[in-house]
Amino acid sequence: MGRFFHRSRGATPYFLLTPGTAWLVVFFVVPMWYLGKMALSQGLFPLFSFGWAWSNFSDAVSAYQTQFVRSFEYAGIATVASLLISYPLAYWIAFRGGRWKNLLLLLVIAPFFVTYLIRTLAWETILSDGGVVVTLLKDIHVLGADGRLLATSAAVIAGITYNFLPFMVLPLYVSLEQIDPRLIEASGDLYANRAVSFSRVTLPLSLPGVFAGVLLTFIPAAGDFINAQLLGTPQQYMIGNVIQSQFLSLRNYPTAAALSFVLMGAILVLVLIFARVLGTDRLTAGAAA
Amino acid sequence: MSAVSGAVPVRRGQPAHMRAWRFVRRHVLDVYALLALAYLFLPIGIVVAFSFNNPLGRFNYTWQGFTFSNWAHPLGYPGLGSAIQISIEIALLSALFATILGTLIALALVRYKFRGSATTNLLIFIPMTTPEIVMGASLLTLFLNWKIPQGFGTILIAHIMFNISYVVVTVRARLVGFDRHLEEAAMDLGANEAVTFLRVTLPLIAPGILAAALLSFALSIDDFVITYFNAGTVTTFPLFVWGAARVAVPPQINVIGTAIFVIAVGGMLGNVLIQNRRARRAA
DSSP: OOTTTOOOSSSHHHHHHHHHHHHHIIIIIHHHHHHHHHHTEEEETTEEEEOOOTHHHHHHHHHSHHHHHHHHHHHHHHHHHHHHHHHHHHHHHHHHOGGGHHHHHHHHHGGGGSOHHHHHHHHHHHHSTTSHHHHHHHHTTSSOTTOOSTTSHHHHHHHHHHHTHHHHHHHHHHHHHTSOHHHHHHHHHTTOOHHHHIIIIIHHHHHHHHHHHHHHHHHHHHHOOHHHHHHSOGGGOOHHHHHHHHHHTSOOHHHHHHHHHHHHHHHHHHHHHHHHHHOHHHHHHHHHO | OOOOTTOOOOTTSOOHHHHHHHHHHHHHHHHHHHHHHHHHHHHHHHHHHHTTBOOSSSOOOSOOOBOSHHHHSTTOSTTHHHHHHHHHHHHHHHHHHHHHHHHHHHHHHHHOOOTTHHHHHHHHHHHHTSOHHHHHHHHHHHHHHTTOOOSHHHHHHHHHHHHHHHHHHHHHHHHHTOOTHHHHHHHHTTOOHHHHIIIIIHHHHHHHHHHHHHHHHHHHHHOOHHHHHHOTTOOOHHHHHHHHHHHOOOHHHHHHHHHHHHHHHHHHHHHHHHHHHHHHHHO
16 A cells, blocks of 8 residues: 555645535534524524523424324335335346446436426326326225315325435445345355345345435435425424424524424434344444445 | 146146246336336426416416427516526536535545544534434524525525535545555656646546536535525525415426426436446447
């Protein structure tokens, strides 16, 4: 190894780091500190004063418990649905794509170059009361005569599932594509049938991708408010809708800040539980993917 | 395989339904994947189709009739043109700054062992796993506390912030797979560190840097949540769509959405095809 690469002395790495990390500290870490201070403040807009108001947290949670539970429920269902759609797709591209792999991957992420809000508005059109899907479902009597899709939980969950799909497909693809096909062949040589090969070789090797995908889908899904706003009604509002309106309409900053922290804390706890279930060693592997 | 009585024997001695079953089993994944792709493109088809719609009222939700007029006047709706211009300006500037800042961090993380690298990794990782709404809210709190008026500058600050992490991850992936012997060879041939960096390192990691810049541009031009919290009275394209969705949805929105889609996908398609050709030539 040359001296150029492993020089541990000197200030060079710090010169390289400082501008970017300073930006992140000033505009990510410091704002979190102010948000924390705000969460413990009292008063009415525009005069808030810091005062260790821990009751903000308990008040916020008890007032918006329904929306919290709903957020995690929707995000959980959407994440599972996304995994069920994405895994076979990623598997297909990784193992059957051949020389078209890159092109197929491009096809998968291409739809997400249409602006998020426009995609969601398109779902509004698709699921609308006079639309094709509703008509079809009424014809086969899945939906009643006055049944509808828009403004239901199903519509919001469907929107979330669709909108965060690339965050699931890409990590899954990366981890599946790295698997050496000879390992799967070897398991076949050792008399494993295809189901056993999959469950004992392919699936365990792709778990880092599953972990990363679930994380990257669940986190934005739990904080989302656009799908509930455009595809649902206040009956489907999630915690993101509450934070948004508390901040921007009601200007009740302490409550909104407290809700934000509870959301982050709850996500962190769920992620840690999930990491424990999948095996702690997967956490670092997933984070690096 | 138990013999089912009554099955018509066919050529290869296998019952027809067994062959059908084998066919289904072999192609079930193909069918599933094609259905998934169709599902992915369904809303895009709607967006493109409705860009040619001639809506009766202010909402573009039901098909009324075919017209080219939306495409002839893509900016024919008050405020749309300036919103797109602001979005492009912010996307270009934030991509430029985030790419520079993030590439420097990636170089430091991959090339040097130093005290604080674990903390830096954490600092890069956490913003990517923080819900956007929390980042938007915390930045808003900061700007309120520091009495910074919200507008173009605050949007740009926010976009650079959330782009840095993605740049670091993208460039780092390219740097990790980098053959360091090439640099050693350059140094052995008498190049100093600066020349080695400019003539060897930079050209080799350039695709990673370009990919990071394009990703930043795409993330910035599509961002709604963080922008919504920190825009003040400035309107970007996603904010324009949001505002419009409440009172009217002009078909021009579909035109712009389709245009962005075609440009982005066309660019990436070209990139993939060039890479494929290079790979074939190298093989």
